[in-house]
Amino acid sequence: MDKVKNRTSNRVEQVPVVEGDEHRETAHPRKIETYMKTVPRAMKKFADIPEEKMPHSQFSDSLEEGSFGLGPLVFPCLQRFNNINCFLTAYFLGTMAHGMIFGLVDQSLKVYVSELSPSKLETLTMGSGDDLAAFLVSLVGAHFGGRGNRVRWMVAACFVTGLASMVFAIPFFNYEIIKLGTVTDELCIEGKKTTKVCERTVIPHKSTCIAFFNFGQFLHGIAGMPFYLLAFSFIFDHVPTCSSGLYLAIADTALSVGYVLGYLVGIRNRMFPVKEDMKAVGHVQQFRILQRNWWRSYFAVAVFAFCTTLPLSCFPSRLRGAQQIRLEKSKEPPTIDRRLKDKEIQPGLKGVLHAIWCLLRNPLVLTQTFCQVTKSLTLKSSGYFLPKFLQSHFLIVPTNASILTGMFVLPGALIGRFLGGYIVDRLQMSTKVVLKFMMVSSFISVVLFLLTFFWSCETAGFAGINDDYDGLGKLGNFTAPCNEYCGCTMTDYSTICGRDEKQYFSACFAGCRASKPLRKEKAYYNCSCIKEGLTAPDDDGQFFDAVSGTCNTKCLTLPLLFAFYFAATVFSNFCSVPSFMIVLKSVPASWNSMSLGVTYTIWRFLGSVPDHLLFESTSDYTCNFWDINSCGEKGRCWIYNKKNLLFTFQSTWISMQISTGLLCLYGIYRHDYVVKEKNKSLPIHVKDEKEKEKKSLISN
Structure with missing residues (x-):
């Protein structure tokens, strides 16, 4: 009898435990009946096996997978949308609305600066308000959002995005910002005297409009945190590692697509309406016609953002199939920091500070954080220096220079972000190979960037810049004997082309x-x-x-300049998505949101806030001729020193990309120390057994 008991107990222990209640009930019905008849105790032992063999965490996690629906309204026909593809579509639309505000705000800021004449401090706060807000809330949102329902945080982000867009629309709807007489055709009138008014002009509602703009920037910065922190970790948890690159590339592209759309809409809004529309209404309603495109655009983005909250609200905190993906990822070779293995982020301030300290000690997380900083500074240096380079070297009007910059830099950044993630996804690169890929891409971008400046051509003469009015004037001065009695001002840059094939600042000059x-x-x-x-x-x-x-420059090499610069921009943005992937793969799954929070905080501060001070300080070094009014106040720069401008542009761009390559090189050097286990002290036979176990897990 004892032998029978031992034999049956051994057979019971060898029965494999499989997931799913239906399979367990039909797997061994005959064995259960036999054991119940012969050994009554075996029945109880057999019944206790599932609870002992099934890990409690896996069982509870499987229950967390929810259904697609709005609260208690759950319909079976709608469960086909309960997948990561549909979630990515809804997320793409919400992030695109957030990116459109980025583009509209950049163009709106130019209107505020030109019409309201804010101080340098006010301009700095208006331009970096969203970055400051994101810096303040990133770590808090990453900690609490990562421990809670990340989908609900994204729904709140869409709602706050709509509120921010409405706040931006209020000044354009209620207050007069754009004046009708801003565009004038200044002609030469001999004996005209310019009045010297040194008192500051009181602009009504100036402080109110700036306050609305700053409040909208603050809301916009807060709304961006769930989109770029919690959503990325949510997507990464619901897709296989081999496919994460493509999904993250699509998610990262949403912001660029929205920015391009908002940028184009903003350029269109800056065009003034026809005079017939202005004559049809009184003076009180003229500003509404001038500004109607602005507040309509912001209200349209707000409605679009509010509409995305409904589909996002229907997704559960864990999509169907999330547990199976987690089990598959647990069987993959380890890529996380071995010092963070089996560690959890403890609640409370002390636990959060300890988690931040652990992440800052991870070389992979830290290097990729600074890669995001260098990538951001590279892109912003293009937007700041390239228009000035086109103005000084090719005598292109500032408005056209800005448009040409946006036409080549923005699509290049968008394509580079997507291709970076897509290439890593298709080639299924390991973390170490991804670092090598990023390093090579950064050095290729430097080579392409240097090739840009090998192409030059003769430009048309510009009176006062590279022409001295046929020897009667001076370089760096628009005034000459032929126009000194015209009373010309430099308030409006409206260039003309003369029959002598020379350009002039305005018709008056x-x-x-x-x-x-x-x-x-x-x-x-x-x-x-x-x-x-x-x-x-x-x-x-x-x-x-x-x-x-402007005059026709007849520069046939200018398209080659844009072609090489476009290619350099594409390669410089290859590191965007792969760097996020390295951060997510180098920490445990429970640390994903916090690791992105640390990355996002450092990136938004170092890559966004100081750049205004850094780039503005270079104007004093590169400018030769300032617009100084009759009161002695310095305005915008009209003439740049070509050599100083080119040196500053090249040194900034190249240093950022070389820094990216060196950071990736350091990550390659420290990779094995961070990831691989230390087993030098183990005996040789123990090492062989561990290697066999790893090989068997990989083969399975």
């Missing part, structure tokens, strides 16, 4: 005394500074001296 429309341009007559070149008659038979716009 060219000495033009009359103008009239000519087809799609404007023709200017009786220009005292234009004495050479062939003239042509207009439709009425009158001979004109100049037309509005």
Whole structure:
């Protein structure tokens, strides 16, 4: 009898435990009946096996997988949407709305600066308000959001994004910001005297509009935290490691797509309405027509953001199949920091500070955090220096230079972000190979960037910049004997092209005394500074001296410059998604949100706040001719020193990309120390057994 008991107990222990109640009930019915008849105690022992063999954490996690629905409203026909693909679609739309505000705000800030004339401190706070808000709430949101329902945080982020957009719309809807008389055609009028008004002009509602703008920036910065911290960790937890690159690339591209759309809408909004619309209404309602495109755009983004809250609210905190993906990831070779193995973030301030200290000691997390900083500074240096480079080297109007910069830099960044994640996903690179890929990409971008400046061409003459009015004037001064009695000002930059194939700052500085429309341009007559070149008659038979716009530079190498710069921008953005992947893969799953929170906090502070001070300080070094009004106040820079500007641009861009490559090189050097277990003290036969166990796990 004892032998039978031992034999049956041994057979029972060898029965494999499988997941799923249905499979356990039908697997061994005959054995259960036999044991119940012969050995009554075996029945109880057999019944206790599932509870002992099934880990409690796995069982509880499987119950956490929820259904797609809005609270108690759960319909079986809607469960087809309970997957990561549908969640990614809803997240893409919400993040795109957040990115559109980025683009609109950048263009709105230019309107505020030109119309309200804020101080440097006010301009700094308006430009970096969202970065400051993100810096303050990132760690708190990452800690509590990572321990709670991350989907609910994203729903709240969409709602706050809509509120921020409405706050941005209020000043354009209620207060007069854009004046009707901002665009004027200044002509030469001899004997005209410019009035010297040194008292500061009181602009009504200036402080109120700036307060609304700063409050909207604060809400916008808070709303971005769940989109870029909790959503990335949520997506990473619900996709296999081999496919995480593609999903994160799509998620990261959403912000760039939204920014491009908002940027284009903002450029369109800066165009003034036709004069017929202004004559149809009184003066009180004129500012509403001037600003209607702005508040309509912001209200449209707000409605779009509010609409995304409904589909996101239907997703559960854990999608179907999350537990199976977690089990598959547990069988993969370890890539996390061995010092964080089996560690959890303890609640309370002390636990959070200890977690931050542990993450800062991780070389992989720290290097990738600074890679995000260098990537951000590289992109912002392009947006700041490239328009000035085009103005000084190719004499392109500032507005056109900004548009050309956006046309090549923004799509290049978007394509680079997506391709970086897609290549890593398709090639299924390990962490060490990803670091090598990022290092090589950064050095290739430097080579392409240097090739940009090998192409040069002769540019048209610009009176006062590279031409001295046929020897009668001075370089660096727009005033000459031919226009010194015209009373010209430099408040508006409206360049014209004379028949002498030279550009002039405005019609007044060219000495033009009359103008009239000519087809799609404007023709200017009786220009005292234009004495050479062939003239042509207009439709009425009158001979004109100049037309509005810039002269044709006939630079055939300019497209090559943009081609190489576009390629350099693509390669410089390859590191965006792979760096996020390294951060997520180098920490345990419960640490994902906190690791992104540390990365996001350092990135938004070092990559966003100091750049305003850094780039603005370079203007004093690169500028040769400032717009100084009659009161002695310094305005914008009109003429840049080509050599100083080029040196500053190249040194900033190249140093950031070389820093990225060196950070990745250091990550490669420290990778094995961080990830691999120390087993030097173990006996040889124990090492062999551990290696066999690892090989068997990999093969399974």
